Amino acid sequence: MTAKNFDFGVIGAGIVGLAMANRLRELHPDAKIAVFDKETSVGQHASGRNSGVLHAGFYYSPDSLKAALTRDGNQLLREFCASEGIAVKETGKVVVAQNASEVQALHELHRRGNANGVTTEIVTTEQLAELEPLARTEQIALWSPNTAVANPLAVTQALADKVVREGTQLKLGQRVTSTAPNRIITNLGNYSIGHIVNTAGLYADKIAKPFGFCDDYQMLPFKGLYWYGNWAPGTLQRHVYPVPDVRNPFLGVHITVTVDGRAKIGPTAIPIFSRESYSGFGGLSPKEIMNIVGIYPKFLTSKHHDVLGLIRAEMPKYLQKHLVSQAQSLVPSINPQDFTERGRPGIRAQLLDVKNKKLEMDFVVRGDENSTHLLNAVSPAWTSALAMANHVCQKFD
Numbered sequence: 001m002t003a004k005n006f007d008f009g010v011i012g013a014g015i016v017g018l019a020m021a022n023r024l025r026e027l028h029p030d031a032k033i034a035v036f037d038k039e040t041s042v043g044q045h046a047s048g049r050n051s052g053v054l055h056a057g058f059y060y061s062p063d064s065l066k067a068a069l070t071r072d073g074n075q076l077l078r079e080f081c082a083s084e085g086i087a088v089k090e091t092g093k094v095v096v097a098q099n100a101s102e103v104q105a106l107h108e109l110h111r112r113g114n115a116n117g118v119t120t121e122i123v124t125t126e127q128l129a130e131l132e133p134l135a136r137t138e139q140i141a142l143w144s145p146n147t148a149v150a151n152p153l154a155v156t157q158a159l160a161d162k163v164v165r166e167g168t169q170l171k172l173g174q175r176v177t178s179t180a181p182n183r184i185i186t187n188l189g190n191y192s193i194g195h196i197v198n199t200a201g202l203y204a205d206k207i208a209k210p211f212g213f214c215d216d217y218q219m220l221p222f223k224g225l226y227w228y229g230n231w232a233p234g235t236l237q238r239h240v241y242p243v244p245d246v247r248n249p250f251l252g253v254h255i256t257v258t259v260d261g262r263a264k265i266g267p268t269a270i271p272i273f274s275r276e277s278y279s280g281f282g283g284l285s286p287k288e289i290m291n292i293v294g295i296y297p298k299f300l301t302s303k304h305h306d307v308l309g310l311i312r313a314e315m316p317k318y319l320q321k322h323l324v325s326q327a328q329s330l331v332p333s334i335n336p337q338d339f340t341e342r343g344r345p346g347i348r349a350q351l352l353d354v355k356n357k358k359l360e361m362d363f364v365v366r367g368d369e370n371s372t373h374l375l376n377a378v379s380p381a382w383t384s385a386l387a388m389a390n391h392v393c394q395k396f397d
């Protein structure tokens, strides 16, 4: 094993780790920086397997990190894409009400948008018909002009290319097997590190624990399934979202437009028992199954979430017919036979506050002079990543 020295060692080459490497380079032009990932290419997990929606930032409570970092991240990501020649499609988004009781919730989202400095507009059914003729709503809808879409893997790869161009070493195929203060040990080497940055997504809790920054937390994985439609590109023009259930950190099944104009239904938020179990028996880990199965009985009695309700609502979404029929309430012309092509599933790295039996709603950042840990980098952390890196570096510099 070779001893090597880096000023900064980032664990995880998803969008968040690469954004951190990018910001560290801006702040420390001469620093030695390495990004380690167990996979042989970047963006193999959430960063390359998401909807690619540049969220605007109106959902989140004004005092949250998500609110400010999504608003600012949206702008920074657009600028990055423009500078790298990556297409961003200006779809905008409509949030529709499925019944009269959801109309108030749309007004509340509009108020949050105002409080967060994010433009949204309440529109009538006639205005909705002009914005997105295929969407259906009750009385009013919410229009978000700053929501957009890009290819998530292309963006992540472009950020990797930039950091490498600027002198960061990308150490792919290196699984971090253990850490010690100022030391990263991988399957291929033992490195002395000035400051460790943990952006390990689904495994961020495991990396943080030995540093004492994740004692009350446990990662729970939730699977996001997608189905593509065979509609001609451009048939659907806007993302169409339901009113979210504010008790959960997920936005509900929606229909998005991809950057090349295709319509896509999903993602689900199905509880699963292994962190990287993308399909069938692949990625199943007996140790993780035991661990996660052990968590659920305690979590079921949460006063913050209707856990049984969530399980009952999500499990049937494994069935294409069920998932697609849910989308029909947003866009009635959806025909299940038109949405039969599976998309690449993604898995959400959702942090559970074990003591309070509460799914963490905001990004969580912990650290000290030796290490920084970005926990709960759930949606919309792909949008927020560049702003999050600015925030974290300012906080710990």
Ligand SMILES: Cc1cc2nc3c(=O)[nH]c(=O)nc-3n(C[C@H](O)[C@H](O)[C@H](O)COP(=O)(O)OP(=O)(O)OC[C@H]3O[C@@H](n4cnc5c(N)ncnc54)[C@H](O)[C@@H]3O)c2cc1C
Binding pocket: 011, 012, 013, 014, 015, 016, 017, 036, 037, 038, 039, 042, 043, 044, 045, 046, 047, 048, 049, 050, 051, 052, 053, 054, 055, 174, 175, 176, 177, 199, 200, 201, 202, 203, 204, 223, 224, 225, 267, 345, 346, 347, 348, 349, 377, 378, 379, 380, 381, 382, 383, 384
């Ligand atoms: C289905 C789905 C849809 C989503 N849609 C959107 C959206 O439309 N817009 C949006 O803004 N956000 C969205 N998100 C959220 C977004 O994808 C994530 O917030 C973001 O990608 C998190 O990035 P990350 O770098 O933290 O994690 P990841 O991309 O998961 O990267 C973590 C990396 O760490 C590596 N790693 C883990 N353990 C180790 C180890 N021991 N050693 C070495 N490497 C390790 C992994 O291999 C991985 O590459 C979605 C997420 C999902 C799952």
